[in-house]
Amino acid sequence: MRVSPKIINFLIYGLGQSINLLSPLIVMPFLIRICKEDGLGKIGISFSICLILNCIIDYSSYLNGTKNIAVNKKDNSFLRKSITDIYTYKFLLFLVIIILFTIITLSIPSIHEKKLLLLSTPILLSQLLNPNWVLQGLENFKLITILNIISKTIYITLVFLFIKNREDYIWANFYLGISGVLVYFGAFLYLVKKFKLNYTYQNVENGLHIIKTDFNICISEFCLSIYQYFPIIIIGYFTGNASAGIYRIIEQIFSIFRTFIFMFFNFSYPTVCYDVEKNLKKGLKVWKLYHLANFTIIIFGCILVYFFSDYILTFFHVATKDKQILTNLLRIAILVPVLLVISQALRQLMFALNLSSSYTKIIYFSCILSVILLSAFVYLYGLKGSFIAMILVELIVISLYSLVLSKKDIC
Numbered sequence: 001m002r003v004s005p006k007i008i009n010f011l012i013y014g015l016g017q018s019i020n021l022l023s024p025l026i027v028m029p030f031l032i033r034i035c036k037e038d039g040l041g042k043i044g045i046s047f048s049i050c051l052i053l054n055c056i057i058d059y060s061s062y063l064n065g066t067k068n069i070a071v072n073k074k075d076n077s078f079l080r081k082s083i084t085d086i087y088t089y090k091f092l093l094f095l096v097i098i099i100l101f102t103i104i105t106l107s108i109p110s111i112h113e114k115k116l117l118l119l120s121t122p123i124l125l126s127q128l129l130n131p132n133w134v135l136q137g138l139e140n141f142k143l144i145t146i147l148n149i150i151s152k153t154i155y156i157t158l159v160f161l162f163i164k165n166r167e168d169y170i171w172a173n174f175y176l177g178i179s180g181v182l183v184y185f186g187a188f189l190y191l192v193k194k195f196k197l198n199y200t201y202q203n204v205e206n207g208l209h210i211i212k213t214d215f216n217i218c219i220s221e222f223c224l225s226i227y228q229y230f231p232i233i234i235i236g237y238f239t240g241n242a243s244a245g246i247y248r249i250i251e252q253i254f255s256i257f258r259t260f261i262f263m264f265f266n267f268s269y270p271t272v273c274y275d276v277e278k279n280l281k282k283g284l285k286v287w288k289l290y291h292l293a294n295f296t297i298i299i300f301g302c303i304l305v306y307f308f309s310d311y312i313l314t315f316f317h318v319a320t321k322d323k324q325i326l327t328n329l330l331r332i333a334i335l336v337p338v339l340l341v342i343s344q345a346l347r348q349l350m351f352a353l354n355l356s357s358s359y360t361k362i363i364y365f366s367c368i369l370s371v372i373l374l375s376a377f378v379y380l381y382g383l384k385g386s387f388i389a390m391i392l393v394e395l396i397v398i399s400l401y402s403l404v405l406s407k408k409d410i411c
Helices: 005-058 061-071 076-107 114-119 122-129 132-138 141-162 166-195 201-213 215-229 231-239 241-278 280-307 309-315 320-333 335-352 356-381 383-406
Strands: none
Touching (some): 005 076, 005 141, 005 166, 005 231, 061 076, 076 114, 114 166, 132 241, 215 231, 231 241, 231 356, 231 383, 241 335, 241 383, 280 309, 320 335, 320 383, 356 383
16 A cells, blocks of 8 residues: 655654654753753743744745745746745844844843853854755655754753753753754755855845845744743743743643644645645645644643643652642643644644735734733733633634634635
């Protein structure tokens, strides 16, 4: 019996992404034991800041860039121009961000973790070089898998070899970033050779034009990243680094589901866009099949976490006195990925149907609402409030997506 190429691609892609799920499970218990909860909280806060900045560097590459490459993947001339233009504007944005980030970090006295923040900047360079937005459009999941496995293996090795003392927490993000830089630089050179990329001043003009044209999409994705990665910053501000570290433990558990959800999103996005573009009815059928499977897997996983939460927290070396509190928090938190899998499925459809204008308005609103609710609920209810706020925001986002799509007779 012949196995579908889509299934083979998914299995290959899933293999590579699995290390994104496993690497935190390997590294985090080690970091908690060496650096303690406050060190883990500091690592998590600086990492979240980098992820938010990465969203600006990516701009629209993972949405419009990937979509356009998927639709025109047989046109080498288009691919050469598109890849070159997008890498050009990503480089320009990287330069602006790294200069401003360095100046702000060094010049503001109230920022205490200057070394940690500056040593985290290789994460930004790694994201600049990361070619996955190209490879996803080309559906070259084998190469994505190879790159991911190599970079995460280097990261895990560096952490276990060189983080020995509590003060070494400042190097954790550096090792993550530098491992990506080493691997993705080689991949970037591969793209240069394969597509004969040649950078000229015209690419700068084209890149600036894309920045102007896709500004609303970038802002919407930036707002989305604020919603996803800002909670730990708010928690650290209101309740301290130790509480941020505890949040990071719970977040890491449900972020395993989030990683899987985005893996499904990235894997299915080129196919859904292509099929919707060519045949709406077929595209919608493919979209439903992908995300129904995703939803089933996430529900099953969340049920397991609910019933085995005590054992899971023991794995992370959580102190006995905190375990019951964290168990209750974790059981609330796993509602987030259940709602996230629905909102991401609808988000993907919004882009496939070219409803980016409505999408950006929803994201602007939800970002503002998220910051307000998170700040208020964390201030009033501590860690528990952060997860309640996330659940409320996800419910509102799902409702708004559904309202827009219902007008298109989709949902």
